[in-house]
Amino acid sequence: MPLIRLKNNDMKIFDNKTLVAKILLTVYCIFFLYSIVWELTSLINMLLNTVLPYDSLWSMVIAMVLVAIYGGLKGVETVGRSGFVILFIAVSGMILMAIGVFPLINDTGSRIFFYDGYSDTVNNTINIFTRSTFLPQMVMLSSYVKKEKMARNLIIGQVACGLLIAGIFLITQLSLGEYAKIQQFPIYTLTSAIVMEPLKRMDVIFTVIWIMIAILKVTVTFLAIGKCIGETKDVNSKKIIIPVCGLIVTLVTVYLVNNEVARANILSLNLYFLLSIILGAIIPTAVLAINKPIKTKEKKI
Amino acid sequence: MKKTICIALSLVIISMTLTGCTVELHERMLIKGIGIDLENDQYVVTVRVAKLTDDTESVMTATGDTVYDALNNLSFQSGNQQMYTHSHYIIFGDSVAQDGIDKAVDFFIRYFKANPVVNVFVSNTSAKEILNTTVNDELVPSEEIENLSESSNNAGKTISTTLLTMVSDSLDYGSTALVPIISTTGESVYLGDTAVLKNFQVETTLSSDETMAYLSLISQEKGGSLVASDDKYGNITGSIINTDCETAFGDTSSQVDVFLTVNMSIASITFSQSVLDEDFDQMEELLATVIKNNITSTIEHAYESGCDILKIGYLTYSKKTEYWKEIEDNWDEYMMDLEFNVEVKVNILRSGEENRPTTLQS
Numbered sequence: 001m002p003l004i005r006l007k008n009n010d011m012k013i014f015d016n017k018t019l020v021a022k023i024l025l026t027v028y029c030i031f032f033l034y035s036i037v038w039e040l041t042s043l044i045n046m047l048l049n050t051v052l053p054y055d056s057l058w059s060m061v062i063a064m065v066l067v068a069i070y071g072g073l074k075g076v077e078t079v080g081r082s083g084f085v086i087l088f089i090a091v092s093g094m095i096l097m098a099i100g101v102f103p104l105i106n107d108t109g110s111r112i113f114f115y116d117g118y119s120d121t122v123n124n125t126i127n128i129f130t131r132s133t134f135l136p137q138m139v140m141l142s143s144y145v146k147k148e149k150m151a152r153n154l155i156i157g158q159v160a161c162g163l164l165i166a167g168i169f170l171i172t173q174l175s176l177g178e179y180a181k182i183q184q185f186p187i188y189t190l191t192s193a194i195v196m197e198p199l200k201r202m203d204v205i206f207t208v209i210w211i212m213i214a215i216l217k218v219t220v221t222f223l224a225i226g227k228c229i230g231e232t233k234d235v236n237s238k239k240i241i242i243p244v245c246g247l248i249v250t251l252v253t254v255y256l257v258n259n260e261v262a263r264a265n266i267l268s269l270n271l272y273f274l275l276s277i278i279l280g281a282i283i284p285t286a287v288l289a290i291n292k293p294i295k296t297k298e299k300k301i
Numbered sequence: 302m303k304k305t306i307c308i309a310l311s312l313v314i315i316s317m318t319l320t321g322c323t324v325e326l327h328e329r330m331l332i333k334g335i336g337i338d339l340e341n342d343q344y345v346v347t348v349r350v351a352k353l354t355d356d357t358e359s360v361m362t363a364t365g366d367t368v369y370d371a372l373n374n375l376s377f378q379s380g381n382q383q384m385y386t387h388s389h390y391i392i393f394g395d396s397v398a399q400d401g402i403d404k405a406v407d408f409f410i411r412y413f414k415a416n417p418v419v420n421v422f423v424s425n426t427s428a429k430e431i432l433n434t435t436v437n438d439e440l441v442p443s444e445e446i447e448n449l450s451e452s453s454n455n456a457g458k459t460i461s462t463t464l465l466t467m468v469s470d471s472l473d474y475g476s477t478a479l480v481p482i483i484s485t486t487g488e489s490v491y492l493g494d495t496a497v498l499k500n501f502q503v504e505t506t507l508s509s510d511e512t513m514a515y516l517s518l519i520s521q522e523k524g525g526s527l528v529a530s531d532d533k534y535g536n537i538t539g540s541i542i543n544t545d546c547e548t549a550f551g552d553t554s555s556q557v558d559v560f561l562t563v564n565m566s567i568a569s570i571t572f573s574q575s576v577l578d579e580d581f582d583q584m585e586e587l588l589a590t591v592i593k594n595n596i597t598s599t600i601e602h603a604y605e606s607g608c609d610i611l612k613i614g615y616l617t618y619s620k621k622t623e624y625w626k627e628i629e630d631n632w633d634e635y636m637m638d639l640e641f642n643v644e645v646k647v648n649i650l651r652s653g654e655e656n657r658p659t660t661l662q663s
Contacts, residue, residue, distance in 0.1 A: 049413060050413045051413065053413055104418075104465070108473070108612060108615050109469075110619075112618070112619060112622055115618075115622065176417075176465065176469065177469035177470075177472075177473060178468070178469045178470075178472035178473045179410075179417065179465050179468050179469040179472070181472070182410065182468075182472070183410075189417060192415075192416060192417055193416075193417040193418050193465055195418055201386065201416075
């Protein structure tokens with residue numbers, strides 16, 4: 001997608017006048033709701049099992065959805081600036097975490113690639129990709145990005161994100177060894193295991209950073225939903241549709257957090273990966289290859 | 302105006318969340334150390350609780366079907382809420398160590414506020430007895446018990462193990478973990494031998510000299526002392542500065558070469574002549590022989606007990622992966638056939654301030 005965009009900088013992916021485009025945009029909206037539910041369910045499940053086991057599920061979900069809706073309605077500039085601040089805090093936090101557990105790093109925690117076949121490596125790659133990539137969202141949001149060096153920045157962003165997450169996984173494995181294997185949330189355990197004195201027992205701080213990242217991801221996805229709506233309806237209608245979407249994701253998230261079987265069936269990593277590829281790469285590539293570029297009048301930041 | 306009201310309201314709401322703990326400090330049971338025993342199929346939990354009034358500690362004991370059940374039953378003796386995050390150590394009594402630590406340790410791995418790097422000890426008596434040790438009618442402070450784990454950094458004859466290391470090593474290739482043994486004389490608490498766990502059960506113990514050999518083999522030894530005696534040089538006491546050990550397979554998969562380099566300083570000698578440069582070479586050889594004998598006997602002892610203290614299982618997995626796949630299920634049998642070839646090189650880096658031994662001057 002970035003490579004095609006490189007050739008067609010000033011264009012929208014979908015021609016909103018056609019029925020096919022409206023159907024595709026609806027599909028994107030549904031995927032974005034699925035993505036938000038995934039993100040919130042994972043986060044809330046982690047919080048309820050670690051730092052906030054006795055807190056109200058409803059209040060947590062509602063608070064996070066309200067913040068994300070507010071951000072999504074505020075627009076791309078607010079979200080962009082918040083994102084930069086959160087990125088700085090997150091990267092600093094990861095570096096501090098890596099320093100804090102450095103004395104625990106032991107090469108006997110390392111494992112051989114493909115020891116049990118290719119499945120583990122493939123699954124982990126899919127896991128890292130789905131956790132770090134934002135391709136379908138970028139299909140909607142890329143018109144906000146400056147056209148100069150856009151393709152390069154998109155690729156650098158995705159690769160940096162993937163490397164950061166892979167790096168955290170690596171540090172977790174080398175520090176915790178087999179202990180990581182029996183933990184449901186090994187990265188949280190890693191923050192609890194910090195041994196460098198000034199950083200000890202700051203797992204709550206790292207959890208807050210994790211919450212900030214998750215809320216930012218949900219906010220950006222709401223922004224993408226707003227963009228989808230903007231393509232088909234007038235701009236004001238998103239002020240109604242996004243809160244309605246918020247209500248839907250709240251209800252679904254609460255249901256999934258309380259229902260482990262449904263969660264395992266609905267939140268499938270392979271399904272998410274497949275949808276990400278189809279909506280993030282295959283459909284935009286096909287549409288751009290078939291359609292003539294349409295000039296946009298979007299504000300660039 | 303609208304903006305100002307919003308900001309003012311936000312500040313009020315935020316300030317209300319900054320008022321401190323939801324549970325006051327005096328309402329908490331601040332647990333500084335935990336001991337676990339097994340009596341008549343019931344877990345007996347003994348905890349050291351910090352007294353906020355005079356900075357001392359008290360001991361509380363409760364019984365339950367599981368460790369958590371027992372800890373929960375502590376509430377009957379105090380209305381306060383248990384807080385484990387400041388716990389310095391966990392002591393597993395001899396009964397738990399024999400029965401299997403894995404049954405007792407699950408709560409500490411699962412519990413969301415547990416500290417994975419808390420120190421763990423195995424006791425050669427009941428944990429309750431250790432935690433009730435008093436000096437001049439006062440309990441031995443928890444900080445002192447925790448500090449015992451630091452003695453590995455100073456004397457080099459004991460090890461320090463955390464919950465994370467114990468669990469990780471026990472679940473890793475070889476399933477062997479080492480935990481220090483804590484003992485009491487009734488008036489003091491001290492670290493003695495080292496327990497070698499196989500699948501979370503005590504399989505054998507290493508003496509302090511064997512523990513020093515083990516620490517050398519994992520390149521963690523520092524501060525340990527050893528004495529080499531010789532007719533010509535008398536008693537040479539060496540102090541270990543650091544060690545570097547490499548383990549590799551020999552000609553066959555059952556032959557393991559161990560190359561150990563030990564950097565030492567001379568702590569004392571009873572040689573009755575001025576020490577010349579060539580004398581240091583002789584001393585290095587004498588010290589290397591002592592270390593080699595100690596290491597060889599330690600390895601034999603551990604592997605005869607079926608404990609893979611050198612993680613040769615992991616070495617086989619990482620260096621001879623295909624071979625490991627063949628023998629993985631029968632590793633315990635293959636481990637018994639391993640032959641170790643130990644080579645030790647001692648470097649005396651510092652000989653101290655003295656040129657001429659005191660024995661010569663006198």
